[in-house]
Amino acid sequence: TTSTTTTSTSTTTLVPKPIDGICENAAWSSNGTSVAGRSDGLGSALNRLYSPWGLYVDVNEVVYVADSKNHRIVKWEPGATAGQIVAGGKGSGNSSDQLNHPS
DSSP, rough: OOOOOOOOOOOOOOOOOOOOOOOOOOOOOOOOOOOSSSSSOOOTTTTTOOOOOEEEOOOOOOOEEEEEEGGGEEHHHOOOOSSSEEOSSSBSSTTTTTTSSOO
């Protein structure tokens, strides 16, 4: 009687998902367009941001920015030249119309 033993080994390599949420196959353009705020300085006017921290883009390409040092969340519609405050904007605090460094 002859006995044969076969052993096979398989290896699975897991590719970690980028922690920044950007697809690992993303390609970056060398030229860009500002879609929120201005490139010539910071401020508190609705066409400016001061320490933007968090960013969310919805399915309609509306951009929401956590404008940390202005203590507000600003909504930017596609093509807009100024944002619209959707939360906060009344200084730092814990009242219903205030935020404290949103991120």
